[in-house]
Amino acid sequence: xxxxxxxxxSNVIANELxxxxxxxxxxxxxxxxGDTYAxxxxxxxxxxxxxxxxxxxxxxxxxxxxxxIWSSTGGVLEADETxxxxxxxxxLSSLTRDTxxxxxxxxxxxxxxxxxxxxxxQSGDDVKALVDIAYTEMAKSVSGKVMIIEDxxxxxxxxxxxxxxxxxxxxxxxxTESQALDLFSKQKxxxxxxxxxxxxxxxxxxxxxxxxxxxxxxxVIFITAFPERLLTGQGPEPAFLxxxxxxxxxxxxxxxxxxxxxxxxxxxx
Numbered sequence: 001x002x003x004x005x006x007x008x009x010s011n012v013i014a015n016e017l018x019x020x021x022x023x024x025x026x027x028x029x030x031x032x033x034g035d036t037y038a039x040x041x042x043x044x045x046x047x048x049x050x051x052x053x054x055x056x057x058x059x060x061x062x063x064x065x066x067x068x069i070w071s072s073t074g075g076v077l078e079a080d081e082t083x084x085x086x087x088x089x090x091x092l093s094s095l096t097r098d099t100x101x102x103x104x105x106x107x108x109x110x111x112x113x114x115x116x117x118x119x120x121x122q123s124g125d126d127v128k129a130l131v132d133i134a135y136t137e138m139a140k141s142v143s144g145k146v147m148i149i150e151d152x153x154x155x156x157x158x159x160x161x162x163x164x165x166x167x168x169x170x171x172x173x174x175x176t177e178s179q180a181l182d183l184f185s186k187q188k189x190x191x192x193x194x195x196x197x198x199x200x201x202x203x204x205x206x207x208x209x210x211x212x213x214x215x216x217x218x219x220v221i222f223i224t225a226f227p228e229r230l231l232t233g234q235g236p237e238p239a240f241l242x243x244x245x246x247x248x249x250x251x252x253x254x255x256x257x258x259x260x261x262x263x264x265x266x267x268x269x
Contacts (some may be wrong), residue, residue: 144190
């Protein structure tokens with residue numbers, strides 16, 4: 001490969017890397033483990049550039065290399081220093097193979113069934129069947145209490161309606177950091193959905209970090225119009241991230257994935 005081709009490939013991969021890291025984190029429930037798989041993907045491409053199939057779109061080609069590595073490990077989550085992923089693994093073992101991958105790629109990464117099929121080396125019809133199975137299994141997941149931190153009333157109402165329809169209980173909606181801390185003091189949630197920028201210019205990240213000081217095992221899903229700002233590779237980053245504007249299916253998928261895990265790392269505002 002010439003120097004020019006190498007630079008071009010690096011630029012192409014750099015554009016898609018934040019989204020690969022988001023997917024890897026949602027799949028593993030861990031920044032550390034997700035980034036380990038993402039790094040292994042880059043190493044595989046560096047050692048064999050032909051692994052990156054240029055006949056595919058850049059995102060599909062990158063995710064396809066990741067998938068080959070993920071599949072070769074059997075999709076096993078190794079317990080990190082908290083031991084939390086091993087707990088999640090017990091729950092995940094009951095799910096149909098490949099359903100989570102298909103669901104996340106289709107809903108969170110907004111790939112078509114055919115594109116997901118290219119990533120997973122399956123037909124588009126098979127992928128659609130996997131996604132349908134995932135929805136069925138999601139409906140059977142355990143219910144819990146969900147706290148919503150969102151200053152836009154319409155969006156907060158939409159989120160509350162979605163989680164309620166899923167069988168979860170909304171503990172309330174907070175529009176500011178102070179309201180979030182007050183709401184948390186009244187009822188501890190099993191999951192938090194939080195915007196980044198709140199009313200009165202307070203920070204959802206600050207609110208979440210203070211809540212996690214009391215209980216670091218509460219999973220958190222952040223919602224933002226600029227996901228790349230939280231996926232820079234610099235310091236702690238969220239395992240679960242939804243991009244605004246979002247679709248109902250994206251919220252459902254993220255909530256179900258987050259409920260499988262019970263840890264969210266502290267972020268810097």
